[in-house]
Each structure stands twice: as structure tokens, then as C-alpha cells.
Amino acid sequence: MPTYVNPEKCDGCKALDRPACQYICPNDLMVLDKTLGKAWNQEPDLCWECYACVKTCPQTAIDMRGYGDVVPLGASLTPLRGTDSIMWTVKFRNGQMKRFKFAIRTTPWGSIEPFQGLPKPAAETMKQVALCGQEKYLGVPQLPTVSKS
Amino acid sequence: MVQPETEIVECDVLICGGGMAGCGAAYEAAYWAQAKGLRVVLVEKAAIERSGAVAMGLSAINCYMGMKWGENQPEDFVRYVRQDLMGLSREDLVYDIARHVDSSVHMFEEWGLPFFKTPEGRYKREGRWQVMIHGESYKPIVAEAAKKAIGEQNIYERIFMSHILLDKNDPGKVAGAVGFSVRDNKIYVFKAKAVISSAGGATLVFRPHSVGEGLGRIWYAPWNTGSAYKLAILAGAEMTQMEHRLVVARFKDGYGPVGMWFLLMKAVLKNAYGELVEEKWADLLKEWLPYGGGKPIPTPLRNHQMIQDHLAGAGPHYLRTDEALQKMFADVQNDPKKIREIESDAWEDFLDMTMSQALLWASENIDPAKTPSEVVLTEPYLMGSHASGTGAWVSGPEDIAPKEYFWGYNRMTTIRGLFAAGDGVGGSAHKFSSGSYTEGRLAGKAAVAYVHDNPPPPTLDGDRVEAIKKELFAPLEVYEQSRPAVTRGDVNPNALSPKQSLLRLQKIMDEYVAGQGSGYITNGPTLKRGLELLELLKQDLPRMAARDLHDLLRAWEVWDRYYCAEAHARHMLFREETRWPGYYYRGDFPKLDEANWKCFTNSRYDAAKGEWTLTKRPFIQLIP
Numbered sequence: 001m002p003t004y005v006n007p008e009k010c011d012g013c014k015a016l017d018r019p020a021c022q023y024i025c026p027n028d029l030m031v032l033d034k035t036l037g038k039a040w041n042q043e044p045d046l047c048w049e050c051y052a053c054v055k056t057c058p059q060t061a062i063d064m065r066g067y068g069d070v071v072p073l074g075a076s077l078t079p080l081r082g083t084d085s086i087m088w089t090v091k092f093r094n095g096q097m098k099r100f101k102f103a104i105r106t107t108p109w110g111s112i113e114p115f116q117g118l119p120k121p122a123a124e125t126m127k128q129v130a131l132c133g134q135e136k137y138l139g140v141p142q143l144p145t146v147s148k149s
Numbered sequence: 150m151v152q153p154e155t156e157i158v159e160c161d162v163l164i165c166g167g168g169m170a171g172c173g174a175a176y177e178a179a180y181w182a183q184a185k186g187l188r189v190v191l192v193e194k195a196a197i198e199r200s201g202a203v204a205m206g207l208s209a210i211n212c213y214m215g216m217k218w219g220e221n222q223p224e225d226f227v228r229y230v231r232q233d234l235m236g237l238s239r240e241d242l243v244y245d246i247a248r249h250v251d252s253s254v255h256m257f258e259e260w261g262l263p264f265f266k267t268p269e270g271r272y273k274r275e276g277r278w279q280v281m282i283h284g285e286s287y288k289p290i291v292a293e294a295a296k297k298a299i300g301e302q303n304i305y306e307r308i309f310m311s312h313i314l315l316d317k318n319d320p321g322k323v324a325g326a327v328g329f330s331v332r333d334n335k336i337y338v339f340k341a342k343a344v345i346s347s348a349g350g351a352t353l354v355f356r357p358h359s360v361g362e363g364l365g366r367i368w369y370a371p372w373n374t375g376s377a378y379k380l381a382i383l384a385g386a387e388m389t390q391m392e393h394r395l396v397v398a399r400f401k402d403g404y405g406p407v408g409m410w411f412l413l414m415k416a417v418l419k420n421a422y423g424e425l426v427e428e429k430w431a432d433l434l435k436e437w438l439p440y441g442g443g444k445p446i447p448t449p450l451r452n453h454q455m456i457q458d459h460l461a462g463a464g465p466h467y468l469r470t471d472e473a474l475q476k477m478f479a480d481v482q483n484d485p486k487k488i489r490e491i492e493s494d495a496w497e498d499f500l501d502m503t504m505s506q507a508l509l510w511a512s513e514n515i516d517p518a519k520t521p522s523e524v525v526l527t528e529p530y531l532m533g534s535h536a537s538g539t540g541a542w543v544s545g546p547e548d549i550a551p552k553e554y555f556w557g558y559n560r561m562t563t564i565r566g567l568f569a570a571g572d573g574v575g576g577s578a579h580k581f582s583s584g585s586y587t588e589g590r591l592a593g594k595a596a597v598a599y600v601h602d603n604p605p606p607p608t609l610d611g612d613r614v615e616a617i618k619k620e621l622f623a624p625l626e627v628y629e630q631s632r633p634a635v636t637r638g639d640v641n642p643n644a645l646s647p648k649q650s651l652l653r654l655q656k657i658m659d660e661y662v663a664g665q666g667s668g669y670i671t672n673g674p675t676l677k678r679g680l681e682l683l684e685l686l687k688q689d690l691p692r693m694a695a696r697d698l699h700d701l702l703r704a705w706e707v708w709d710r711y712y713c714a715e716a717h718a719r720h721m722l723f724r725e726e727t728r729w730p731g732y733y734y735r736g737d738f739p740k741l742d743e744a745n746w747k748c749f750t751n752s753r754y755d756a757a758k759g760e761w762t763l764t765k766r767p768f769i770q771l772i773p
Contacts, residue, residue, distance in 0.1 A: 050205035067363035075511035107261030137252035139217030
């Protein structure tokens, strides 16, 4: 289901330093057409339909259309991603609608303190098998091991 | 053509690829780097917030022991992986991931990844090894931790890494890596004492079911082009199980996950006539003892049953979502609130990780409680993280690896200072997202230890760097030089587009190297003919023309896939047995041959001579 961009909604992310879809697309597909001042999918047949651009677009200008090889027309799937949850609206070909809401994160964005509460590593522990924070995170007191055969 | 500028970046540990393994490597290396103030740099061809195989999200974490609840021990996991892989795994590597993986999963929860929980507060199990998550933001959360750990200034995005650099004075040792920006006319030369290749497995090496707009709507991420393998192969690192592959049964055309349906919802696979595929073809398993006699039935053998049923004319095959949901509804006395919860979980499974499948249901007006959905086998993928073990041959951990599997540093390849993780490591299947992250951590710590022991800076080979730089931008020159030969369009006597080159590769692989279009079957003569055609393709690939940096990226991704393809075909030719029926069949050696082939098949490529050497390496059982 390759993405397409609604020309009435896309503003080329003029207010940002780069188009949000172009920044996020994992496959380098979304690109700004400088003449139009709007984004487009330059290689839809390599679109994984991951919705990264759809979710991130500040104008909700990007949508998916079922890939033409097989998918019948008429349905839609629209996300609205907030900070702690995502809402999905599923519209069926026959007009039926379903809505779902799922959690996406339990902590505020940007709140991770990777090594908080962990001791500073000592160079002489480099050869030990313990990974960073083992005592805090592994959940058992001893790292299992097995004798070499 | 504008001549590219060159930026040289110096660091101690360089991580190529910022997916789950790369983010794990960044996190762990950054922690240990504090001891001596080392610089850790992570390079990614996209943006790490949404890159790698988990970019889209996941609905489950498929590798979690639950040791703190006494649910499973690492040796249980090794036995499971051994059975699923038809005997062949690097048990030291598998065990090592299993004993560490819980700590990674617990970190994810602390960072903010939402988990389904049982009333007692345990993670809700989907299956013995799987726990359920609300994983839409799995990758952004993991990426945030990696960014915070190494600092945003040490993350280089939109750079495609093409070659590992070896030390000028010691070609058995790594010196860095080279890549180019897909945003600016710029080449990056990274000088590093240790390099971790976590650049992902390979998709689209084979022709998929859809080749129009749906070419990219495959099961695994289409941006996984096999960089992890090509980087290691061209560096001369020893590779293992490159003949291995993954073929999985998935919902047709959307490639939505089936794990939750099979494991949690107890849905079954039936053919068009209502027969249970597993029951109907139970006797087939006896031909593949001892693995056919064990439980669970190995992934390739389940595929094998489905293929035989298809050949018997009994398709289409359906996952009976209707029967499973009706039973679940009856179990809750058709309570509308509970039905709504079950339905929500069923849809979330797709909406967290394969939205296309949900859209496909909506497009066909499918209510899974009333209508079953078709299941098919995918085209083959080359990967080391799922039910397959393709990748680099690496050292195991010092405390448990037998001497044949140990050469100094955990997860180090046969090139000193070059480490691998995730899909890049062979012989350690079933690590999935959490195990790949954990393997990145293991490689990250070991790489820092290596730098502590080997502090002298590497020496770059200036001539080699210049040669690679010239080669990198050559497709842009081919484009300019070839254009005058035609009025307009891509058909040119002197050039091939990257897309056409990719399609040519896929056709060869599908038809000669046991692709899905060939029923996953080949033989020696067919493989040899395929290798002849691959050699002709290799001669033509320097004619790939790139009109811009996006095309240049695609051209280099074709090279990634090319080397994966050639390694795959050569290994398949070398292994004269059929070990994984349902993944591929050697028609000329149709049986399992434990006496001769219960071993690893390894290869080494000599890039200067263009020659491959294949060898057997022993399988050593670590866990009784």
C-alpha cells in the first residue's frame, strides 16, 4: 500500500528545517518536489507501507492506497499518533468503520536516562561476561553459565 | 558531475547500522567507553528513530526467558533452537543471548515500552518464548536510549556504508569503513579501531509474490539489503550458513504475523477441503528424523507439509481465524465487552507491526470472526535473527565457547577488530528483536575491550580509500556518459537502471536458486547455470546508472544483494543434502545426511582474486 500525498494538505513543511516525511522514511522514498513545494513518494514500489511518514506528517497529508497488484479500492486506515497512544480508524470498502486505541509509551518522550543508577565501569571488568546493569536488570542474582563440552 | 567532498571521522568504535542490534551496541559500548573516554560512533542509512526491521513496530517480543519468574532457562532455549534449526546452531552463541536477553527486555519496560500483563504482574505470554507488547513505538524508544547513550553528535544518519577498510600494515585487522551520504555529495571515511557490522539481513534477493506496486510489501523490511553480509564478505571475513534462508507462512498479500493466531488464539491451518495440514501430512515427518519426531515441528518441516499439500492440489490454505474467534467468544459467554477486547487484540497484532494486513482486511470486507484468511509461504530471506542462521562466523563468549569457536573477543569475526551482531551473525537463530539488541550489546562491550587491548590507531591505506571513493560515485558518471546514446528513457545500450538490475537478480534467484516461483527446488546443474548467469550480471553491474543520490543508494543496495545471492548459491551448491525441506530442496540430494553434513558450511571470499573458498566447520553440542 504505497503512500500518496494530498496536495491540498501538504505544505512542504515550510515551518520546519526539513520535510518530516523525508526525514523519517526508512527507505528514502518521500522527497520534496521543489517546484511544487510539496512532498511525494518517488519510488512507491519499494514502499513497505510502514506508515512512518503517515504518522509523522504534521498536516496529516499522507495516506496509503492499497497496492495495485491485488488490493481492492475503497478502504482506508488512518492513524492519529499522540504522545502516549495511537488511534486507528479503519474504514472498510463497504463503509463499515472500526476504531481502536492502543498505548505506545508509558513514560514521557525524552525521559530516558540510560545509565542512571548504574556504577561507572572499571577498565578491569571489561573481560567479565556481565553486561551493563546486570544486577539491576537481569532479574536473577547470577548470570547462568554452562561448562564447555 | 559534482566531485564529492570527503569527510574523515575518527573514532574508537564504529557501529554500521542503527537497527535493534546497532542501538544495543551503541548503548552498551557507550557505557563501557566511559572507563577510558572512548568515542563511539553510529552510522545509519536512514533515521534511527525508524530504521531497521523494527521500524514499523512489533506486537510481540519473541525472545524472553522470564528467568525471574522461573519460566525458562537458557538451556531450554538452546534445545528449542536446535530442534527448530534441524540440529545446526552455534549453541554457545544461542546460550549467550538467552542468558542475557531478559535484562534488555527489562530495560525496554523501564524506558517506557508498554507490555501486556497478567493479573499477577507477569508479562503476558503469547507462546513459550514470546511476550506481548504494545509495540508501535518500540524502535523510537530504543533509538532514544541509544541517542542519549552515545550523544546525538556521534550519530551520522543518511549515510550508506559500502566497504570495510583494513589496516594498511596488517590486512587481517580492521581500520574503519567508508560510506556516502544520500543527502549531499559527500563521502565519509570513518577511521576506527573496532567496527561493528549490524547492518541487517537481506530481502528482495528473490522475486516476491507481487512485482508491481507491491514489490516492497514483502514480509521483512525492504531496506534490509544484506549490507551486514556484503560488508563482511568483501572484508574477507569467514561466513557461515549462507545457504540457510527463511521462508515463512504468513497471511497472503499483506504478510501479517501469524504467531499470535497460532500460539495464543489456537487457530489452525486447514486446506480448502477442511483438512488439518499438520494431521494430514504427519507421516511426512518420519522421513526427517530425528528432528521430524521432535516438538515443536521445525519451521521448515511445517513449510514442507504445506508445500506437499499444495502440490496435492488442496489449496488455498486458510488460517481459521473464524473458528478460533468463535471459540474464544463462546469461552467468554459472548460477553460484548470481552468480545470487543478480543477483537481489539486481534487487530492490534496487525496495527502494531503490519498495517497493510489490516487495510487488506478492510479492503476485502473481511471480518476475521466470520471469514478465514489465506496463508502462503513467502519468498526466501537471508537473515540470522529469525528461524534461520545466515551470517558471519564469530567468536563465542570466553567462558562457554569451545576452543574451536573462540578467538579472543565475543562476536568478533575472523577479521580482528571487526565484530558482527543481529542479522549479521550466523548460527545463532531465534534472537528476534530483543536477542538482536542483546547481541549488539555483547558485541559493543567486546569491541570496547578489544580497543583497550589494542590502543594503537589504525593505518589507512590511502590508495585503497581513493579507489573506493572513485568506485562509489561511478554510477553517476555512467549515467551522464550513457545518456547521449538515446533520446529519452531508461533503455540504454550502455547502462542499466538499479531497478532493472535488481529485477534481473531476482529472476535468476527465483528460477535457478530455489525461489518460491520454482517451488523452492533446485539441483547442482541448475545452481551452476544460475551462477553462470550471476557472473554475467556481476560483469554488467558496473554499468548501473544513477541519475541522483537516491539512485546511487539503490545501485549500491543491488551490490549488497548481489553478494548475498552469490554466497547463497555457492553455499547451496556446496551442501550436498536437503537439510531444511520447506526452505529449499536439492532435488539431486533430496534427503537429510547426518553422517556427512551435520556441520557448518563456511566460506571466505578473496575480493582481490574474486575467488570463494568453502569449508566445513564442526558442529559442537554444548547443551545435553
